[in-house]
Amino acid sequence: NNGIKKPKGYTVSYHANPEMEQMHFGQKHPMKPWRLTLTNKIVMAYGMHEAMDIYIPRAASSQELKDFHRGDYIDFLQRVTPSDNTWDPDSQTYAYNTGDDCPIFDGLYNYCSLYAGASLDAARKLTNHQSNIAINWSGGLHHAKKNEASGFCYINDIVLAILQLLLHHPRVLYIDIDVHHGDGVEQAFWSTDRVMTLSFHKYNRAEFFPGTGALDDTGPLNNASPGAHHSLNVPLHDGIEDAQYIKLFEDVVKPCVRQYKPTAIVLQCGADSLGGDRLGCFNVNIKAHGACVAFVKKFNLPLLVLGGGGYTPRNVAKAWAYETSLCIGAEVHPNLPAHTPFLEHFGNEKTLFPKLDFTRYENKNSRVYLESVVMGIMEQLRYLQG
Ligand code: TV1
Ligand code: CA
Ligand code: ZN
Numbered sequence: 001n002n003g004i005k006k007p008k009g010y011t012v013s014y015h016a017n018p019e020m021e022q023m024h025f026g027q028k029h030p031m032k033p034w035r036l037t038l039t040n041k042i043v044m045a046y047g048m049h050e051a052m053d054i055y056i057p058r059a060a061s062s063q064e065l066k067d068f069h070r071g072d073y074i075d076f077l078q079r080v081t082p083s084d085n086t087w088d089p090d091s092q093t094y095a096y097n098t099g100d101d102c103p104i105f106d107g108l109y110n111y112c113s114l115y116a117g118a119s120l121d122a123a124r125k126l127t128n129h130q131s132n133i134a135i136n137w138s139g140g141l142h143h144a145k146k147n148e149a150s151g152f153c154y155i156n157d158i159v160l161a162i163l164q165l166l167l168h169h170p171r172v173l174y175i176d177i178d179v180h181h182g183d184g185v186e187q188a189f190w191s192t193d194r195v196m197t198l199s200f201h202k203y204n205r206a207e208f209f210p211g212t213g214a215l216d217d218t219g220p221l222n223n224a225s226p227g228a229h230h231s232l233n234v235p236l237h238d239g240i241e242d243a244q245y246i247k248l249f250e251d252v253v254k255p256c257v258r259q260y261k262p263t264a265i266v267l268q269c270g271a272d273s274l275g276g277d278r279l280g281c282f283n284v285n286i287k288a289h290g291a292c293v294a295f296v297k298k299f300n301l302p303l304l305v306l307g308g309g310g311y312t313p314r315n316v317a318k319a320w321a322y323e324t325s326l327c328i329g330a331e332v333h334p335n336l337p338a339h340t341p342f343l344e345h346f347g348n349e350k351t352l353f354p355k356l357d358f359t360r361y362e363n364k365n366s367r368v369y370l371e372s373v374v375m376g377i378m379e380q381l382r383y384l385q386g
Contacts, residue, residue: 142185176197
């Protein structure tokens, strides 16, 4: 043991099923489920498992998946195999938007029901008070829609988990720091005031997936709809840096919590917002990404912590392991323990806080621009509780 103790006064649960980690989207596909193996190895090497309740979650049932998704879509995921030709000549797409981004691979349904089961179990640990912070790094797949796959996501485990929380909680705040817009979650709760969605993301309508999430997309335009002003978006340009990102996050999240008064928070920690990510374009370090988790933790509300994107596996694993340590409030040594398996996957770089590659994206976020974004958010918040 590395002297990591159970946190005082609260419980952290960690939901991880190793069966998921073996799955393959395909050789060249950026989504690598084995980044979860790397994450868990670091967590264990530090001895963090001693400080948490560890659960190997069950798969979600098809009935549970249908609480959000349409029945025929779930039936399709359940029976489709890689050799089926699902090409639809009428729409010129594969069925239910499967294809390059969302391939049909061996074990797909098992993969989907496992990450969804983990998020459901995690949410239920929170609602039955067995846990104060519940972590599922295999979840956070925010693009999946009611009846189609999108952006590497098939089942929206976040929506399913929030629906669980809503059985016990009047208001849930959803925060998304993945570099992509959390469109699937936003869309699912667009018309309700019981969930506030808040996504930070790179925004470029024509050039960056999924192209939604402008500052003025804040809910139904009809002010009579309860959902009006309850979808918040923080659109960003390339290259945002640590100090800017942390300040922006705090300047936006704090008033959201003060105005909306959530009784539970769901935090999607997509690690593609880190510098040097294969698909991302920000210049955020692991410590700054973690600072967002630490800030949200301070509200002392039931907290569901989820993964999401993250395409440079060695950095994803370090970020999520570090964020696990923040959740349990443990100080960990800034070098990985010597006995960490797979050190070769970390380029033999033992530091938990490697120098990331910031050469690819120049910072295009001016101080004035970020101030205008904060003002835009504040303007939306003024509409709440009149
Ligand atoms: C197969 C092989 C698929 C190599 C996909 C990058 C690949 C991408 C691949 C890729 C890739 C995207 C689009 C274009 C929609 C398409 C988990 C019509 C090198 C949460 C999802 C990004 C992000 C989807 C998911 C995006 C998440 N970027 N190589 N695909 N079109 N898709 O732009 O938010 O992180 O890139
Ligand atoms: Ca986001
Ligand atoms: Zn992403």
